[in-house]
Amino acid sequence: MIRYSSKINKIRSFALGLVFLGFIIMYIGMFFRTSPIVMAIFILLGLLSIIGSSVVYFWIGMLSSAAVRVVCPGCQKVTKMLGKVDICMYCREPLTTDLQLAGKEFDEKYNKNEK
Ligand SMILES: [Zn+2]
Incomplete structure (x- = not known):
């Protein structure tokens, strides 16, 4: 992995x-x-x-x-994220602000095709 x-x-x-x-x-x-x-x-x-x-x-x-401060759904800690997708600084849970991407496999490329 x-x-x-x-x-x-x-x-x-x-x-x-x-x-x-x-x-x-x-x-x-x-x-x-x-x-x-x-x-x-x-x-x-x-x-x-x-x-x-x-x-x-x-x-x-x-x-x-x-960076946007979000509460990580995985570990309930407040983490910071940059761009549309990032991962939790504490538990490496993938995070997204884009609902269309929610639940999908984490991929750096989602940040590159921002509209
Ligand atoms: Zn976390």
Whole structure:
């Protein structure tokens, strides 16, 4: 069975990945201590990646406030959903705001043909 993760969680792990990437790039830069220019480029790239992740975190904040709060029918917790279909952040129950799609198998593609 394919496990979907909720969109906000997906973006959050992407932002976390960017932070790690930034540190790794800066760490690699330390091996080029003999050429300050190369080291500076690596540190700059690393910093950019970390700045990028804070931008993504900010974006998550915006998305979270734009997301619709719904009570999950599966676990009765309040979860946030983006778009027409999303899944519960707690129990991975598929959720939809579109009654025509209710009861159907969860599919990411329903978000793409919005009218
Ligand atoms: Zn749930």
